[in-house]
Amino acid sequence: MTSANPGASRLIATVYALRTALAESTDLLRFTLGGTIDEETAADAEADGVPREFLDFCRVLDGASCGPSVQLFGLEEAEEHQFYCGPVVDSPLELSPEKLFCVGMIHETPVFLDRAGGGLLGIPDEHREWVDAERFERLAPGLEAFFLERLATPEYARLASLDDESVEYDDWLKLLRRAGLAN
Template identity: 75%
Template sequence: MTSARHARSRLIVTVDALRLALAESSDLLGFTLGGTIDEETAAAAEADGVPRKFLDFCRVLNGVGCGPSVQLFSLWEAEEHQFYCEPVVDSPLPLSPEKLYCVGMIQEAPVYLDRAGGDVLGALEEGPDWPDAERFDQLAPSVEAFFLERLVDPAEYQRLALIDDELVEYDDWLKLLRRAGLSG
C-alpha cells in the first residue's frame, strides 16, 4: 500500500505542478489538462462498470491531451470510446468489454486498462492498424504509472508522440513539462 500511496502523492504533486505552469502560460493550449471528478460522479460511474483504477486517476486528473496524437481520456470521453473494446473480425487481439476498458489513444491506437490486473495495454507500434497486431504490449502497471513514466517523461512522450528532434521546441506538452520543472 505504501507504494500505491507514494504513486498517488507523486501524481498529485505532478498534476499540481502542471496546472500551475499551465495557469502561468497563456501561450499554451488551455485544453491540455482536464479537471477532476467528484466522489458522487465516481460512485455512479463505478456502479455503471467503470473500473475503479481509472476513476482513481480521474479523481486527480480527468483527462489529458498531451498533443494531437497522445491523449488519456476524461471519464466522459472514455465512455464514448468503449466500442474499441469490442472484438474486431479477423483480429488476433483478445478484445472484450468485460476484460478491457479504453482509457486513451496514441497515434490512432487505443490504450486500454486491463480490468483484472490494472495494467495499461496497447498495440501502439501498429498505429491505425492496431487490430492487426499479434498481441498487446504492457505499457505500464497502472494508469498513474503510464502518465508519470510515459507521458511526463519528455523522452518517452517524444517517442510516443513521434516528435522528431527538429519539432521538440514547438510541442506545447514538452513546453509545459519544462515550465513545470518536469523535464529532467
Template identity: 80%
Template sequence: MTSASPASSRLIATVDALRTALAQSPDVLSHTLGGTIDEESAAAAEADGVPREFLDFCRVLDGASCGPSVQLFGLEEAEEHQFYCEPVAGSLLPLSPEKLYCVGMVHEAPVFLDRAGGGVLGAPHAGPDWVDAERFDELAPGVTAFFLDRLATYDAYRRLAEVDDELVEYDDWLKLLRRAGLAG
C-alpha cells in the first residue's frame, strides 16, 4: 500500500483542523465546509467526465464556502455550474467543456480546472465581467494547491477575497482560519 502524498496529507490535516475549529465555533455558519464524497459517487462522476483531481479533492472536502465572494464547489454544485465552460460569443477566453471544468467562484467569476494541465484558472480581478477578460490567470497548479495556498492561507485568502482592514474581524472564513491555527 502506498502512503498519501505530502499534499494530500497536508490537505487532510488542514481540513481536520478546520472541521475541529468549526465544531467549536457556533458563531460561524455551519455550511462553511462540505462533507466528503464516497467511492461510488466518485466512480459515477468520473464515468461522467468529472476530472479525477477534483474528485480526489472532494473525497477529502466536498466544497467550501469561504465567504460571500469566494467559493470552492462540492461535486453536486460543480455539476450544476458547468455551463460556465461553454464558449461565449465575442469572448477571447478559451472556453470549452472539453478543456475546462468549473470548480468555484471568486468575485462572481468562475474558477476552472484545466483538464489537460491540472491548473486552476480564472479571471477573478474581472468579477462579473469575467467574459471580457483577455486571458485566464493561473491561480494555482491544482485544486488541492488552490485550496491550501490560496483559501486556507490567511494572507492569501485575504488578498484573494479583498477583505479590507475594517472587515477582517467580521469575515467568518478568516475567523475559522485563525481558530484552526492557520493564520500564519
C-alpha cells in the first residue's frame, strides 16, 4: 500500500489515531487492534491465494476486535476461517473459496471479500441463520472502505446493534471517541 493512494493515507491516519488513543487508555482491552504484517509474510500469503486487498489492509492493521459482535480478522485468523467459504448443503448462497474470502464476523455471521468484484459482502439483517439467506448484501466497495466508513465512525454503533444502555460500555465506541472519530 503506498501513500500515493488517498484511501491508504486515510487508513494509516485513522489507525494511527486509534493506536495513539489505545496507548493512552489503560482501561480498554489491549487486543482491540492487531499489529501489521511484513512484506515477506504478505508475499507468502499472496502466493497461497490470499487476496491482495486483504493483505494491503493487514499491512496497516492485521485485524480489529470491535467489541463482542464485530470483528475483522488478522491474516492468521482469516486463514483459519476460510471454511465459511465452502458450499453448504441446502444453502441458496453461492459459496465458493474461489469466489469468496472470509475476512471477519458480524453477529456471528461471516463477512466475505468478493475475490472478483472486490466488494465486502454480508448477509441481510433479516436472516437469523446466515446459510439460509438467499443473497449477499454489499456492505462496502471494499475492506478499507468498510473499516473507514462503517467501523471507524459512529455508524459502528448501528452495525453492532448497540442500544442506548450498552453504548456507554462498548470499548470500541470509547476508543473511537478518544481517537476523535465519534462523538
